[in-house]
Amino acid sequence: MKKFNIVRSIAALGLVGAGFAANAASIDGVITPETITEFDSGSFAQIVTKNADGSGSFTAWGEVTGFNNISYDVFPGGQLTYSVTSDYTTNQINIPGDTLFTGGVITFYLDNLTAYDPTNQATAEDGTVWMTILGRDLNAVGDTFLGTINVLGGGGGTAFFDLLLAGLGTDVFDTNTKLIPTTGEFADFSWGSSILAGNTTTTTSGGVTTYYSTGSGDLGASATIPEPGSLSLLGLGMLAFSARKKRSV
DSSP, X not given: OOOOOHHHHHHHHHHHHTTOSSXXXXXTTEEEESEEEEEEEEEEEEEEEEXXXXXXXXXXXXXXXXXXTEESOSSTTSEEEEEEEEEEEESOOOSSEEEEEEEEEEEEEEEOSSOOOTTOGGGGSSSEEEEEEEEOOSSSSSEEEEEEEOTTSOEEEEEEEEEEXXXXXXXXXXXXXXXXXXXXXXXXXXXXXXXXXXXXXXXXXXXXXXXXXXXXXXXXXXXXXXXXXXXXXXXXXXXXXXXXXXXXX
């Protein structure tokens, strides 16, 4: 399922030359370190809606802006984006305070159609599906996301996920390495997000209050990409050999 060609190898080698902490590799055009421990999302947005009876929902979207705490262009010519494509729901939203949500499916996209816009969820959903992950039970009763919004507008979120759909070449993330402390089970991914105070706006219409927030998020992973960065050197060597052969004819 994985693809690796000379063009991507050259891009990966350039990234190594720019100071990447580990050898570079590629998954369907996404330039990654050889070992991935974290997806970084410096541009993350969410919407929480609270109905008059206290029930509500949660959705979110964002752009992957790097891996392993290194920011760079991970998908040259486009963006690697993600979006909650099946909203989380709850019977009781607590603001301020902690809220447990159920459900939740997040889909990642290779997006080169429109520029990502943190105010428009649709711009994070208009590409080719790269990977889909499913919310994992946090407490053995079906809750899959713990979200917090405080009185100053800050907050955060905690969740765990399993790989649901490998998409293109992303089956490497099916690892079951992230411990869920409350259940003792293992998931493929762990999620943590942070929203600074003042980064939330609130509107109310027809008895429904909407909280729009921006912040940053990290998706913990544990994966080793099969194609090592050394293949980049092999690709360049083959390219140079081909050019030399043509000149000698």
